[in-house]
Amino acid sequence: MNPNDSFSDSILSGFVNQAAFPSLDEYSPQLLTNSEEETVKSHIDQELRTCTSFTFAVAFISNAVLTDLKVQFADLASRNVSGKILTSTYLVFNQPKVFEELLKIPNVEVRILDQATNFHAKGYIFEQSDHTSIIIGSSNLTSNALIKNYEWNLQLSSKDKGALTQQIQFQIELQFKHAQSLTSEWIEKYRKYYVENELTQKSNSLTPFQQRSQSEILPNKMQKHALKELQSLRANHGKRGLIISATGTGKTYLGAFDVRNFAPKKFLFIVHREQILKNALASFRRVIGGAESDFGILSGNSKNTTSRYLFATIQSISRDENLRNFAKNEFDYILIDEAHKTGANSYQRVINYFHPDFLLGMTATPERTDDFNIYELFDHNVAYEIRLQEAIESDLLSQFHYIGITDYEYNGQSIEDNTPLRNLISEERMNYVEQQLNYYGYDGDKIHGLIFCSRKDEAQEIASIMTKKGNPTVALTSDDSISKREQVVDQFEKGIFNYIVTVDIFNEGIDIPKINQVVMLRNTTSSIIFIQQLGRGLRKAPNKNFVTIIDFIGNYKNNYLIPIALTGDNTRNKNNLRSKVAFNQTIGLSSINFSEIARERIFNAINNSNLTLLTMLRDSYTSLKNQIGRVPYLLDFQKLGSVDADVFINKYDNYHQFLLKMKDAESLSTTENGFLTLISREFSNGMRIHELLLLKKLLANEGTYSKNQFLKDLHNQKTYSDPKTIASMQNHLNLSYFLPNDRKRYGNSSFLKLNEVNYELNMKVVNLYNTHEYFKNLIDDALNIGFLKNHNFDLQVPLTLYQKYTRRHVNRLIGWPTDQSSAIYGYREKDGICPIFVTYHKDKNLPAGKSHNNVFFNSSTLSWFTKIPRKLDSGEVVRLFEGNYNDTIKLLLFVKKSDDEGSDFYFMGQVDFDFNTVEQQSRIVNGKEKPVVKVNLKLRTPVKYDLYLDLSN
The missing domain is CATH 3.30.870.10 (Endonuclease Chain A)
Structure with missing residues (x-):
């Protein structure tokens, strides 16, 4: 294939005749x-x-x-x-x-x-x-x-x-x-x-912050929506509600607006830190108005109890001597800030004592690391929820530009979890840190930087070193008093210090809008803490258009948490996480950028991590169960953006088996478990709608459904209904498609019969479905997941371009009558179809004879090798070449970047042999020379450009 011809054809396709000339994406003219x-x-x-x-x-x-x-x-x-x-x-x-x-x-x-x-x-x-x-x-x-x-x-x-x-x-x-x-x-x-x-x-x-009128405070878009939901909640006799809102989106003002609407006779605001009280009081007074005497503080330094709007620290209000000063119905509206802390005994004492007309909790992170159910405390009434990504897209927060770069390598050794302090604060590393902070910079006239590290002694040393380098820096840790922290923050805001170095005390509860650079010099051990720390710089401020987040990424096991935190992707699906890292991401006008080496480290962490550990899945399960107030199903996980349904199915065969681990399951018979496993493993991925639709019709019609009507249903769905696919569907449901081990897994009993005109579902299954509600719910859930996932696939063809498939999926979808996926290896021809599976970057440890050098010459041409030993006159080679030349064998290409990415391959569409590139070659296998045939594959549809770059780089 002449590359100049490809180039010329692409130009002619764009400017002369698209139909007459094949084009390559990387050369084709296009409107951006x-x-x-x-x-x-x-x-x-x-x-x-x-x-x-x-x-x-x-x-x-x-x-x-x-x-x-x-x-x-x-x-x-x-x-x-x-x-x-x-x-x-x-x-x-x-x-x-x-x-x-x-x-x-x-x-x-x-x-x-x-x-x-x-x-x-x-x-x-x-x-x-x-x-x-x-x-x-x-x-x-x-x-x-x-x-x-x-x-x-x-x-x-x-x-x-x-x-x-x-x-x-x-x-x-x-x-x-x-x-x-x-x-x-x-x-x-x-x-x-x-x-x-x-x-x-x-x-x-001018930034949006500066352009906003300062004379009058009006609710923003988020606050208007939340206020409407709160009013609706109370109109439906709700006594408690929870607001989940990202840091910096205006939770305090939202509370003030709602209190103004409620007009309580007496109001209580509870917070966990005294330094927040004065700011909260000032915000409420700006919104509500009224005399200064209407607003009071109950804390270690102030003992006001009579003001209409009382702002109290939990430490003060929870003391018995203070609680007894109030009647149980003293406050008709109570608002708890940072409500994720309400599991503590002090909060429980206060909440159990008072009986307000309405109790509101506000938090940015309702997820808990203990067993306390914050959602249950607020009657599972989530009045409004806006997470970080949505808040940024809605322009409620300052833009951020995340820069993930590799940490310094000390004598060729990467920074790791157990790197000693002397290496963390070495002159070489600190010079490197200084260079990177200067290179990536900040927005605004002066630096206001916040540095997170992992140890108190490290914080003190870093502050000292940076100060000596001309950047006045101070360290703050949990050893410092509240008054010391307040003094340092005040000096920092005035520009006396350029940086504050801290360990974990600034994860939440601190408001410094001027922060325009956040530096992470520590391992990411929690996606929640990561977001809390990143959030310190997200408040808007004059002369600040964005905050720069500089993350020094060492060789840490937990690096996979970074894309989870930044994108909010909690599916625990490795393919999803890899896609989030492969290319730079944007969230509104904010961005996520990784250097090449940092990207490789995150890829390695994803590949080497076990994201489906029972402890992790239990945490996700418990969190969702707490949120919705009942046992969650797969559809709940899928719709609420939590764990991907495939994760449960791939690990446990069906969701019932996972519920057994959670001790939230009823018993299932062998028939019930087998039928549920069949639907879950084979059909819930949504890759083919046929089995899903037929089962839905059969279960809704007492187990019998007309075949002709079903074919009409498929036509109405605008999907294919060729005889090979219909036969494949039937073979799956009567289990004749499967190998003995799978038939045993699915119960060794046919679930489908076809008489002259009707499909008939196994009546034992029908009776169980109609009488066992737990079983019915699980079956409906598995089918619904399949219908939901089916939206990702093209209904008009068996295989959707650029979707990922395993060999097992392909074997099923191309309609082969039995499962032969274990024998496909690199390729296999049967019934006029030959799927070809290519791993682009081979494992370096593979034997020489199996490590072929596949190369994308461009987005439409890939080098390919036959199995070993094969010659040009080998029967298999002759059959494939003649079949492709005569168009009696369809070649389908599937490619994955490396074995680290699991068993899924991208479907690249139909390909043809470029007969001008056929070569007889040889390989040394076990010391002996073996023949192999090399030929280029021409893709009928060029690979989309971003995927082409990802695979070939």
Whole structure:
């Protein structure tokens, strides 16, 4: 296959006739816009991953998107790849801060055109190994333009000698000659010019926080919704309610708005720390208004008990001598902040004593590590819930840019769980930390950084070292008094300290909106704590558009918790987690970025972890059971974003077996358990709707259903109903498809019969379904999971492009009459179909004869090898070649990146042999030369570009 022909066909497909010319995604011209599926920035990220050099010509640059790109620039620098950025002072948009950050990037040459040139270009050029990729259109180098705004950009490819490439290169060189080099001296001159244009500066840099009116406090979108739900809860005679709201989304103001609506005769606000009381009181007074005497504090330093709106620490209000000062019905509205702490004896004493008309709890993290059920305490009334990811997308919090980079390697050894203190605070490591903090920077005029480490002695040493390096830093630990902490925070907010180093005391209950850099110098041991610590920087503040999160990732076993925490993905599905790490993620205008080495460490942690340990699944089960107030089913897990149903089924065969472990199960007969296992293991994945639909119809019609009507039902579902598939469905339900071990697992009894006109379900199953409610619920649940998951698949074809399948799944879906998946190995031909399974990155420990070097030459061509020993005239090879040439054998390609990713393969569609590339080769196996045939596979549908990059890199 001539690569130049592929390139030409792609160009002609885009500009002349799409139907007449086959195209490759990496060469095809395409329009780039921002959508939920992809963004302009995602294409820039992809091009940067593989380029040999790059040039950006953009008028406007924002610090936020530059922070994101620094990770990739650093990775490129490690490969000696450099680039150029040509920008301008047009409209005085670019802040001096942006130029300061650009100057930090060693492998990027930056030049600036003066405003008088009216430079307003928006182009991105990437030199690849065999072509030039170009993105030109409307998007500047800003977060809004690359992620959010409706933009039009054309991405196209050109060869080095192409006229378009030469024109662009000429223009870039011409402008570079006239542009000024970026230097510290130039930045100082520009800063003065920028300040002189202060009005322009303000119009360009105002944050939503600054634009908001300060004269009147109005509910935000989240608060309006929550207030409506709280009112509805009370209208339905609810006496207790729980608000789950991410840190910084305005829980305190929400409480104040609801108290104003409720208009209590007397109100009690309970919090666990005294330093929060004054801020909470001030917020309530701003919303509610009234005399100063209406608001009082009950704490160690104040003994007010008579004010209408009383704000108390739990330590004070829970004392017997204080409780006895109040009647049990003294307060008609009680609000508990940080309600996840209510399992403590002090809280229980207060809650059990008072009888308010309404009790409200508010928390960002209702998950508990003990056995206390916070949901039960509040009558399972979750009035409103908004988690971190949704809050960021709704612009309730400050944007964040997470940077996951590798920690320092000391004498070639990575930082690990048991690394001694002397290595953690070594001069080499602290120099490395300082370099990274400076490189990735912060947003705003001055650094306000918070550093989390794992040990008190480490915190003290880090503070001392950083102070000596010119960054005034103080350490705070649990050894420090409340007054000391308050004093340090006050000094920090005034700019006396650049950094606070702490261990765990700032995980929650502290409000410092100015924080614009959060540094994680410790192992992630809990996704809850991770989010709490990240959340310290998410409050909005003047002159702060985003917070930079810099995570130093060592060689830790728990690194798999990072994507769980950042994305909120608690499915415990490794495929899901890997996909979250493979490419940079965006949440609204916030972003998640990993360096290449850090990404590899997280991949390794995911691959080596056991995410389905019984203790982990029990925690998830208990949490969901507490939340909904009953035994949860698989559908509850799936709909509420918790553990993926496949995890339970793959580990336990069916959900009943897991419920036995939880001691929440009734007994099932062998027939019941076998039928449930069959549905769970074979059909609940939703890959084929036929068995699900037939079973649903049979169970709803006392076990009998017309075959003709069923075929009409399939037609109405707009799915395929060829004889091979219908026969396969029947063989699955009468168990003739399965090998003896599976038939035994499913009860060794046929569940389906077909007479002349009707399908008939085993009547024993029908009777049990109608009389045993527990069994019925489990069967309905397994079927419903299948219908829900079926939305992920194309109903019109047996196999959906780019979905993942095991050999066992493929054997079933292509309609083979019996299960032969264990004998497929790399490929197997039967009944005119030959599935081919390719592991792209082979295990290095494989014997030489089995380690073929599969290579994607482009998104439409993959090298492939037959089994060993095979020659060109071997019967199997001749049959496959002739069958493909005559179109009597359909070749289906399935690819996975490595064996670390489990047994699932991406379906790449139908392929053909490129007969111009057939070669007879040989391999040395056990010291003997064995023949093998090599040939390229041509994909009828080119691999989508992001998947192509992921597999081939």
